[in-house]
Amino acid sequence: MKKFAIAALLLLTPLLMNAQENFRERAEFSGYVRGSFQGFSKNYDLSNVFAQFALKGKYSGKHTIFNAEVWFLGGHHFGEFYNRLEIMDAYAGYVSDKFDFLAGNQIVKWGRTDGFSPTDNISPRDYFFLTSDIDDQLRANLMARIKYRFNPYIDLDIIAIPFYKQSNYRFDLFDMGGMAKFGEETNPEFSFSNATLAGRLNFELPGAGFSLSYFRGFDPYHGFNLKGIELDINAPNPMPTINYSSTPYRKQTIGADFAIPSGSWIFRGEAAWNITKGGDDSLFIPLPSLAYVAAVEKEFWGVMGIFQYIGRYTPSYKPIFEPQPAGTDPDQMLLYMGEMVEYQTRLFNRKIFGQQKRSNHAFALTARRSFAYDTITAELTAYYNITSKEFLLRPKLSWTIADNLSMAIGGHIMTGEKESLYDYSGPVMNGLFLELKASF
Amino acid sequence: MKRVFKYFNTLTIILVTSSFAASQNPREISKKSADAIALGSMEMTTTLKIFDAKGNARSRTLNMASRKFGDVTKMMMKFTDPADVKGTSILIYDYEERADEMWIYMPALKKTRRVVSNERGKNFMGSEFTNADMSKPNIEDFDYKIISSENINGRACHVIEATPVSQESLQSNGFSKKVSYIDKENYLCYKIEYYDLKGKILKTQTIGDYRPVEGGSYFYYEMEMKNEQNGRKSVLKTEKFKPQSQMTEAQFSPSNLDK
Numbered sequence: 282m283k284k285f286a287i288a289a290l291l292l293l294t295p296l297l298m299n300a301q302e303n304f305r306e307r308a309e310f311s312g313y314v315r316g317s318f319q320g321f322s323k324n325y326d327l328s329n330v331f332a333q334f335a336l337k338g339k340y341s342g343k344h345t346i347f348n349a350e351v352w353f354l355g356g357h358h359f360g361e362f363y364n365r366l367e368i369m370d371a372y373a374g375y376v377s378d379k380f381d382f383l384a385g386n387q388i389v390k391w392g393r394t395d396g397f398s399p400t401d402n403i404s405p406r407d408y409f410f411l412t413s414d415i416d417d418q419l420r421a422n423l424m425a426r427i428k429y430r431f432n433p434y435i436d437l438d439i440i441a442i443p444f445y446k447q448s449n450y451r452f453d454l455f456d457m458g459g460m461a462k463f464g465e466e467t468n469p470e471f472s473f474s475n476a477t478l479a480g481r482l483n484f485e486l487p488g489a490g491f492s493l494s495y496f497r498g499f500d501p502y503h504g505f506n507l508k509g510i511e512l513d514i515n516a517p518n519p520m521p522t523i524n525y526s527s528t529p530y531r532k533q534t535i536g537a538d539f540a541i542p543s544g545s546w547i548f549r550g551e552a553a554w555n556i557t558k559g560g561d562d563s564l565f566i567p568l569p570s571l572a573y574v575a576a577v578e579k580e581f582w583g584v585m586g587i588f589q590y591i592g593r594y595t596p597s598y599k600p601i602f603e604p605q606p607a608g609t610d611p612d613q614m615l616l617y618m619g620e621m622v623e624y625q626t627r628l629f630n631r632k633i634f635g636q637q638k639r640s641n642h643a644f645a646l647t648a649r650r651s652f653a654y655d656t657i658t659a660e661l662t663a664y665y666n667i668t669s670k671e672f673l674l675r676p677k678l679s680w681t682i683a684d685n686l687s688m689a690i691g692g693h694i695m696t697g698e699k700e701s702l703y704d705y706s707g708p709v710m711n712g713l714f715l716e717l718k719a720s721f
Numbered sequence: 722m723k724r725v726f727k728y729f730n731t732l733t734i735i736l737v738t739s740s741f742a743a744s745q746n747p748r749e750i751s752k753k754s755a756d757a758i759a760l761g762s763m764e765m766t767t768t769l770k771i772f773d774a775k776g777n778a779r780s781r782t783l784n785m786a787s788r789k790f791g792d793v794t795k796m797m798m799k800f801t802d803p804a805d806v807k808g809t810s811i812l813i814y815d816y817e818e819r820a821d822e823m824w825i826y827m828p829a830l831k832k833t834r835r836v837v838s839n840e841r842g843k844n845f846m847g848s849e850f851t852n853a854d855m856s857k858p859n860i861e862d863f864d865y866k867i868i869s870s871e872n873i874n875g876r877a878c879h880v881i882e883a884t885p886v887s888q889e890s891l892q893s894n895g896f897s898k899k900v901s902y903i904d905k906e907n908y909l910c911y912k913i914e915y916y917d918l919k920g921k922i923l924k925t926q927t928i929g930d931y932r933p934v935e936g937g938s939y940f941y942y943e944m945e946m947k948n949e950q951n952g953r954k955s956v957l958k959t960e961k962f963k964p965q966s967q968m969t970e971a972q973f974s975p976s977n978l979d980k
Contacts, residue, residue: 309801309807309808311804311807312804313804313805341980346980376980378969378971378972379971388831389831390830390831390832391832392832393834393835414829416829416830416831419831428976430971430974430976432971433970433971433973433974434974436974436976483976485824485835485974485975485976487814487816487819487822488819488822490835490975540834540835542820542822542835542836542837542838544820545837546837547835547836547837578837579837580837651847654771654773654844654847654848654953655844655846655847656847681805683779684779684780684803684805685803685804685805687805718805720803720804720805720807721804
C-alpha cells in the first residue's frame with residue numbers, strides 16, 4: 282500500500298502543476314491498461330497471461346525534467362501466479378540547449394539498426410516477458426547520464442551505471458536433458474571498479490547520421506558458468522545434477538553505426554568490436570569478436586520492408602571437440618564426466634554468444650503494411666540463422682479500434698536443429714498472442 | 722473611321738490582355754500565395770479530426786513549431802492526444818536546394834529514427850491530408866497556368882492549374898494536377914482540387930478562417946480535406962497560434978525529440 286501511495290504521488294505531481302501546452306513547458310499524465318494472453322505452446326497451454334496498469338508522469342520545464350513510468354502487473358507466467366510492481370523509468374534532471382544531466386532509472390537504446398544492434402549494450406531485457414511489442418522487454422538501469430550538444434548536429438552521451446542488472450532468460454524452463462539446473466545468479470560485487478561506463482559521440486549531419494561509441498562494463502547479455510555437479514548417492518538411481526549460474530562477464534565494446542538516406546531508400550549499419558579477456562579459460566566468457574549488421578529499408582507498393590544481414594566474426598575461434606573416455610576405470614570415467622560437462626557448457630555458451638563458428642551469418646526481413654487509413658497494420662518478421670540453422674517467424678496484426686483502444690493478435694514461431702537454442706525455446710515460447718490495450 | 726476605331730479597339734484589348742498576362746504570371750501568383758501564409762516561423766496547437774464515410778470521428782492533437790535557420794526551415798510536431806500516439810514526435814528539415822530530412826521518435830521504441838522523407842503524397846497520420854499539406858508547397862515541382870477566374874465566398878479568385886514537372890514529382894506528390902482558387906487581391910488560397918493519376922477528381926481542400934498575423938502575412942485556422950471518391954474527410958483546426966517562434970536551433974535537433 283505504501284509502495285502504491287508513493288507511486289501515485291510521484292505520478293500525480295504533474296497534475297498539480299500549472300500545465301502549459303507548448304514545446305518548452307508542460308506536464309503530462311497518461312498510462313494504459315492492458316490484458317494480454319499468450320498460449321498454445323507445446324509445454325504450456327497458457328504461457329504468459331497478465332493484466333497490466335501502467336501509469337506515466339512527465340514534466341518538461343525550461344531547465345527541469347522528470348519522467349516516471351510504473352507498472353502494476355498481475356497474472357500467470359509459465360506456471361506461476363504473480364502480482365508485482367515494477368518501476369520502469371523514474372528519473373529527474375537538469376536540461377538546457379547545450380547540456381542535460383539526468384539521474385535515476387532509465388531505458389537507453391543505442392544504435393541505428395532495428396532489433397539487432399551490436400552497439401546497444403546499456404539496458405537489460407526480460408526476454409520472457411512475451412507481449413505483442415518486443416520493446417516491452419526493455420528494462421531500466423539506475424544510472425547517471427550526461428548529454429552535451431556541441432551544436433545541433435553533434436552530441437556526446439555519457440552514461441555511468443553503478444549497479445549491474447542482468448537480462449533475464451529462463452533456461453530453467455527448457456528441457457535440456459534433466460541434469461542441467463538453472464536459476465542461480467552470480468553478480469559482480471558493488472564497487473566503483475565494477476560500474477559500467479559508456480559514451481557515444483553522435484552526428485546527425487545533413488544527408489547522413491553516424492556515431493562512435495564505447496562501452497566498458499559487464500554485459501547485461503550474460504553467460505552461464507558451471508557452479509558444480511551434485512550427486513545424490515542416496516537416490517535409488519543416482520544421477521548427477523549440473524548447476525549453472527547466470528554469470529556476467531566484463532567487456533569493452535568499440536562501436537560505430539550509420540544511417541544514410543538515398544532517395545526512397547535508407548541504408549543502415551552497425552559494427553561493434555567486443556574485447557573480452559579470459560574466454561579461453563572461463564566457460565561463461567565469449568571470445569573477442571566483431572559483430573555487424575547491414576540493413577536496407579525501402580517501401581514497395583505501400584509495404585515497408587527492412588532487410589538485415591547480421592554477422593559475427595570471431596578471429597581467435599578454435600573448434601572444440603567432444604571428449605572421449607580414456608578408459609573404463611572409475612577415475613578415468615570421472616575425468617571423462619568432468620570434461621564432458623565442461624564441453625557441453627562451453628558449447629552451450631557459444632550458442633548463446635553466436636560463436637558456433639569463426640564466422641556466423643543470419644538474415645532478417647521485416648515487412649509492414651498499414652490498411653484502412655492506418656487503423657490496421659500487418660507485420661511479419663522472419664529471421665534465419667544460416668550458421669546454426671535456426672528460424673524465427675513473428676506475424677502480427679494490430680487494429681486501432683478507437684482512438685484509445687487497440688488490439689493485437691499474432692504469434693511467435695521458433696524452430697531449429699536439435700539442441701539449438703530455438704529447439705530448446707520453441708516448445709516454451711512458441712504460441713499465439715492476443716492483446717487488448719486501452720490508453721488514457 | 723469606323724474601321725480605324727475597330728482596329729484601335731482590338732489593339733487596346735491586345736495590349737490590356739498582354740499587360741495583364743505579364744503581371745499575372747501564374748507561378749508568381751502561386752509563390753505569392755505560398756508566401757502569404759506564415760509557415761516559416763511559428764508555434765501552434767492544432768487538432769486533426771478524421772471522419773470516415775459514416776461520419777465516425779477520430780481525433781489527434783499536436784503541437785507544431787517551425788523556424789528558418791540559414792537555408793533550412795526546421796519543423797517539429799509533437800502529438801499530445803490521443804494517448805496511443807502521445808509523445809510521438811516528428812522533425813523535418815525542409816531544405817531549399819536538396820531533399821528534405823525527417824526523424825521520428827516513438828516513446829515505445831525509445832529511440833529516434835531517421836526515416837525517408839521524399840513521400841510527400843503519403844497520408845498524414847491516417848488522414849486525408851498528406852505530408853505535403855503540412856509544409857509549404859515546393860513551387861519548382863509544378864508547371865502553372867491560369868485557366869479562369871471565379872468568385873469564392875464573394876472574393877474574385879484566379880483559378881490556377883498546377884501539374885507536376887516530372888515523373889518524380891508526380892509520384893512523390895501522388896496527384897496528376899491540382900487546381901487552386903487564389904484571391905486576386907491578397908493571394909489567399911480558399912480551395913484546391915486534387916486529381917488522381919487517371920485525371921479524376923480525388924480530393925477537395927477548403928481553407929478558411931484566415932487571420933492576419935505579424936509581418937503582414939496570414940494564417941489559416943481551419944482546413945478541410947474531403948475525399949470525393951470515398952466520402953471521407955479530415956479537418957485541421959488551429960487552437961493556438963503564435964508567429965515568430967523563439968525556439969532555439971538546439972530544440973530543433975534530433976537529440977531533443979525525446980524530451
